[in-house]
Amino acid sequence: MKSSLAIGIVVSVLVGLVIGLGCYTFLYAKGYAYLTNNPAACTNCHVMQAEYDAWVKSSHRTATCNDCHTPHNLVGKYAVKLNNGFWHSLYFTTGRYPDTIEITKFDHKVAEDACRRCHQNITAAIDGNVAHGRAEGLECTRCHHSVGHSEAAAAASCPVLAWSHHDRQP
Numbered sequence: 001m002k003s004s005l006a007i008g009i010v011v012s013v014l015v016g017l018v019i020g021l022g023c024y025t026f027l028y029a030k031g032y033a034y035l036t037n038n039p040a041a042c043t044n045c046h047v048m049q050a051e052y053d054a055w056v057k058s059s060h061r062t063a064t065c066n067d068c069h070t071p072h073n074l075v076g077k078y079a080v081k082l083n084n085g086f087w088h089s090l091y092f093t094t095g096r097y098p099d100t101i102e103i104t105k106f107d108h109k110v111a112e113d114a115c116r117r118c119h120q121n122i123t124a125a126i127d128g129n130v131a132h133g134r135a136e137g138l139e140c141t142r143c144h145h146s147v148g149h150s151e152a153a154a155a156a157s158c159p160v161l162a163w164s165h166h167d168r169q170p
Helices: 002-028 031-035 039-044 046-057 065-069 074-094 105-118 120-127 151-156
Strands: none
Touching (some): 031 039, 039 065, 065 074, 074 105, 105 120
């Protein structure tokens, strides 16, 4: 009986420590900012400053980060935010992140879908246009990789897609 009580106390203390540390980290790192649509939240991470500065000057400055980088439904938006937030937190906490930010295959697909959603009249015309070789399936970012940011920001980050553990394997 005493050993089960001792185990219960130890488990309770450990769970309390994990929850307390998680809450402290969430508040200290301003994790709550990622629940909003405020693009400035992305600059909590120093590697995003160049992208943010370029976005402010871009033709897409009226679109928020979420407009381009999360799905346009409530569940999808917060699922992507949760997934990316977890991996970003892990990489920055452990110091295992590249100096130049690289988009993952999954996040590239989310951004491509957002381009096609907002610009559906243009992309529909291009997809069926003979001059573009019936370009259906051609990705917008093949030619427009710096849209929303800048040539300098796009050049700083590798246009080749990075693989990450949170990408689904084909």
